[in-house]
Amino acid sequence: MKPDRTFTAVLLLLCALTLFDAMGLIIKHLSPRYSAAELSAYRNTFGLIPSLIVLYSSSDWHAKGRIWRLRQWRLALARGAILTLAQFSFYLSLGLLTFATASTITYANSLFAVALATVLLREKVGWVRWGAVLLGFIGVIWIVRPGSDSFSPAALLPLGAAVCYALVGVTARVMDHDVPTPLINLYSSIVALMGAVILALFTGGFTPLDRASDIWWLVAMGGFGGTAVLLLIMSYRIAEQSNLAPFNYFGIPLAFLLGWVFFDESPWDELFPGALLILASGLLIVWRERRLKRA
Template identity: 65%
Template structure:
């Protein structure tokens, strides 16, 4: 039954959110001992394994003759470079801000995606979606608090990450339709792994392991992130994106609970009511895009 597949896809979506948050918790736990760039490098190197698995399991890739080359290879490389900085900004912010605050601000990527689609894809965005973007960004400003006494530039890091993640998503739609999605993902993951290595060597370098257990944490970080990608791709293959997108915002309360349980963080004053405006803006965009799709 289609409804059953959609329900299962939603459960997969929620599981992927938990796994991504688990990866984030490990990154935050390791941040005092290791730099954001080296953690990103470890994550990307391990992430090549699920990226390769997804590509090998892709029917479209096998049907196309298992080609590795892309006509738009420069765009593929550029997306990997952007992804490198997206991850670096996000990992760095996890070590400097509360877990829930970083996660909540990162959800503004949906707002950036709408704004970027206008110059990059030539999309026409109506007043409803622009209003949604405006509502969401008011929420972002309220959380980052540029006028608060305790404001630091670190609050802009997850915002930069959200912008870069949105740019990666929008540019994916610029790739030729006949290129399998897993191949696009492999290009991004491969370049991001190389980029993270270069970034790590040019900034903090690679820190010797403080304890043997840290190697297990690093392996778990990569495994959780890689598994989350596999499950997320599976979910989007089982149901329409418009059916799944609203459930991504469950990641915000989940992140709040996890941050409270594992790091004793409860940033009520930072998050509310700004986080509600981010969610409202994102859901309004999803609702409007779904209405437009139905009309088409």
């Protein structure tokens, strides 16, 4: 009996989200001793290993002569620079906010992706998806609470990261279709590594390792992040994105649970009902896109 590839893809996706959150936990754990730029540099350094594995295991890349040069190399470099800003903002927010709050706000990237697609890709977006975007923005504002006594400027960091992550995702669709995805990912990772190193040097340099065990934390951080990207690529290759998209939001309750278990955080007042609105808006966008595809 042929295995259900969609079920396999969902499992790969859930494993990827778990690894991304594990990476975030390590970043938050190390934040008191190392800057966000340093952590980003280490993450991209050790994350290159899984990226290279994905590239060399890509039959598409081998079939096309193992190309390294991209026609749109300037766009590839720009995507890496944007990814640098996204990582720096998100990693910095993990050291300043509760784990669940920082993680949840970044899930607004799907909302920004819809808005950016109308500008950059000239996609037509109907009132249902615009309504979903508006609902999601209300959820974000509810969490960030600008103008209130509880407002923290640090809450703008994961919001900025969400915009950058959305821009990285949307610009990937502008790249030539015959370019293997792992090669595009490798370009972004290398540029993000160089950008993180430059940021670290301009923000105080690299801190000597505080303890021997930290090297293993750094290796695990990069390995988790790089492997998560690998699993994401695998999952989206064997199943349609519309079938997987609803499961992306599994990361919101998972982040809350992990923050509670490892850091004794339970930011109910910060996250709810804003997180539910972000979740509802994302699922509404997924539902509408699936309806349009079937039509």
